[in-house]
Amino acid sequence: xxxxxxxxxxxxxxxxxxxxxxxxxxxxxxxxxxxxxxxxxxxxxxxxxxxxxxxxxxxxxxxxxxxxxxxxxxxxxxxxxxxxxxxxxxxxxxxxxxxxxxxxxxxxxxxxxxxxxxxxxxxxxxxxxxxxxxxxxxxxxxxxxxxxxxxxxxxxxxxxxxxxxxxxxxxx
Amino acid sequence: xxxxxxxxxxxxxxxxxxxxxxxxxxxxxxxxxxxxxxxxxxxxxxxxxxxxxxxxxxxxxxxxxxxxxxxxxxxxxxxxxxxxxxxxxxxxxxxxxxxxxxxx
Numbered sequence: 001x002x003x004x005x006x007x008x009x010x011x012x013x014x015x016x017x018x019x020x021x022x023x024x025x026x027x028x029x030x031x032x033x034x035x036x037x038x039x040x041x042x043x044x045x046x047x048x049x050x051x052x053x054x055x056x057x058x059x060x061x062x063x064x065x066x067x068x069x070x071x072x073x074x075x076x077x078x079x080x081x082x083x084x085x086x087x088x089x090x091x092x093x094x095x096x097x098x099x100x101x102x103x104x105x106x107x108x109x110x111x112x113x114x115x116x117x118x119x120x121x122x123x124x125x126x127x128x129x130x131x132x133x134x135x136x137x138x139x140x141x142x143x144x145x146x147x148x149x150x151x152x153x154x155x156x157x158x159x160x161x162x163x164x165x166x167x168x169x170x171x172x
Numbered sequence: 173x174x175x176x177x178x179x180x181x182x183x184x185x186x187x188x189x190x191x192x193x194x195x196x197x198x199x200x201x202x203x204x205x206x207x208x209x210x211x212x213x214x215x216x217x218x219x220x221x222x223x224x225x226x227x228x229x230x231x232x233x234x235x236x237x238x239x240x241x242x243x244x245x246x247x248x249x250x251x252x253x254x255x256x257x258x259x260x261x262x263x264x265x266x267x268x269x270x271x272x273x274x275x276x
Contacts, residue, residue, distance in 0.1 A: 081231020108226030
């Protein structure tokens with residue numbers, strides 16, 4: 001199986017993996033976890049200002065170089081938010097260069113843009129699925145985290161069902 | 173800054189006065205706060221359906237509501253608004269996932 005080397009997270013996805021305590025699973029799956037400076041602004045600086053503890057956790061991971069921050073060289077997709085546009089543009093740039101990279105987003109509109117432009121993309125739940133299929137986590141861990149995400153972040157039931165179904169078919 | 177003039181029934185005026193006292197605000201300050209809070213609620217009512225349809229992104233929604241992503245996630249949770257792809261987009265995503273993992 002091809003290993004995705006670089007995962008680029010938008011704000012919502014990054015906050016999810018911190019809140020749901022699945023950052024370590026992402027680390028097992030991806031060689032690098034990358035955000036852009038605008039995502040750092042959203043998730044760290046704005047979060048610290050309003051006293052969100054997850055912002056401090058993200059900041060520490062940046063300091064420890066578990067999360068890498070890159071400057072976006074050129075931003076396209078101006079019909080998205082600044083952070084989403086930066087991450088999507090950077091993923092596209094690297095994908096075109098043949099670098100194995102993925103845009104991790106929960107957002108319907110951002111995901112649609114990625115798919116339309118053939119930019120590899122998936123949500124956090126599919127990352128969990130990938131970890132389970134690659135035996136990085138057990139079946140029980142996968143299902144527990146999937147349901148946890150579903151409840152905490154109101155993921156549409158139909159999405160959870162599709163992912164579970166796929167997992168069962170593919171050898172879960 | 174502009175100003176507006178409006179008339180209220182006696183019972184509303186009385187309620188405004190009582191609440192202003194309770195919150196240690198003057199009546200004008202409370203009226204201003206209520207108008208702004210109400211307008212923000214209207215903005216949320218207008219924009220949430222667009223977010224649910226995928227016509228605006230989560231960051232665009234946060235910006236339009238003048239909220240951080242953290243605050244918005246809380247608002248969406250309280251309003252029980254689902255975040256994430258519907259069945260069709262999930263199926264498409266799974267298909268792309270399968271293609272990506274297929275040995276070349």
